């Protein structure tokens with residue numbers, strides 16, 4: 112049984128509508144309009160909606176508390192990924208090449224459910240709901256923060272947010288003290304040499320070969336330069352080079368991502384990657400540009416006291432299956448907001464065989480009402496302290 116004003120049926124319909132209309136980072140125009148329309152259907156007595164001129168797809172909603180001691184923030188991300196959906200679901204993406212492959216459709220629906228509940232049951236403390244664009248890239252959380260969105264009565268004292276997790280049972284809540292997610296650095300590498308005829312390699316400077324060598328050497332960074340107990344990740348997910356089989360490519364472009372559980376680790380991997388780039392440039396007499404951009408993707412550090420309280424509440428709630436989780440190498444720009452405002456990020460189980468970012472991800476929708484109930488109960492409890 113859900114405690115929200117939106118019925119379970121309505122919640123599932125919302126999730127499916129959102130799933131069918133995925134939009135990429137900073138382009139979430141229809142998504143944002145849809146969210147606003149749903150919010151407009153709630154009792155408006157205690158609600159205020161705020162837009163951000165320079166971040167037009169973002170949406171903030173403030174719920175005025177009845178006897179506030181603090182303002183609690185709740186954040187959901189709203190963007191999707193450039194993935195071509197292969198679920199075969201009747202409500203699959205209608206936007207070719209774009210998919211909610213990270214479950215942000217589930218995140219948004221849970222946030223709407225919690226907001227819907229508090230629009231009918233006035234909270235004791237104030238609440239801020241932040242519907243954040245651009246989590247997958249472009250760090251929308253940092254953009255909003257730097258636009259001074261969280262100022263005055265719009266500044267939460269504490270911030271909470273979730274990510275769905277296909278490895279956990281549907282509706283289970285997972286969390287841990289300390290670091291939940293890695294920090295990440297986006298990697299762009301351009302290799303510039305000299306193109307030429309396939310038959311005359313002696314007159315060209317082949318960037319396909321240089322890129323292949325670079326990619327090979329990058330594999331040694333984690334295996335040979337990083338303490339295996341601490342660990343780290345470099346994934347180079349995109350490689351572009353050349354135009355046709357019989358032209359030697361004078362340019363190659365690589366995109367990837369670096370992950371580490373501490374800022375020190377990320378900076379160490381960043382540095383080794385730059386050095387490998389310099390080495391390849393020298394040995395191939397090429398121009399190699401390594402651009403690294405961390406933006407707002409700081410490690411997600413859960414605030415100790417607030418997270419202890421969160422975990423205690425979830426562990427002692429008979430309605431909730433709580434799982435103490437390990438840190439994950441996924442990134443989240445909520446890490447940036449948590450570096451400014453203390454809070455807790457946690458997992459919501461959506462049990463599925465497919466991983467996040469996969470074209471077949473199909474989260475179990477029963478997680479939605481369980482998540483809403485757990486979060487609503489936690490926020491209500493937090494307001495009594």
Ligand SMILES: CC(=O)N[C@@H](CCC[C@H](N)C(=O)O)C(=O)O
Pocket residue numbers: 213246247248249274295296297367368369408440441442443444467468
């Ligand atoms: C939860 C999740 O999957 N988040 C993304 C965040 C991307 C960070 C950044 N744009 C990068 O690619 O490094 C992830 O890929 O972990």
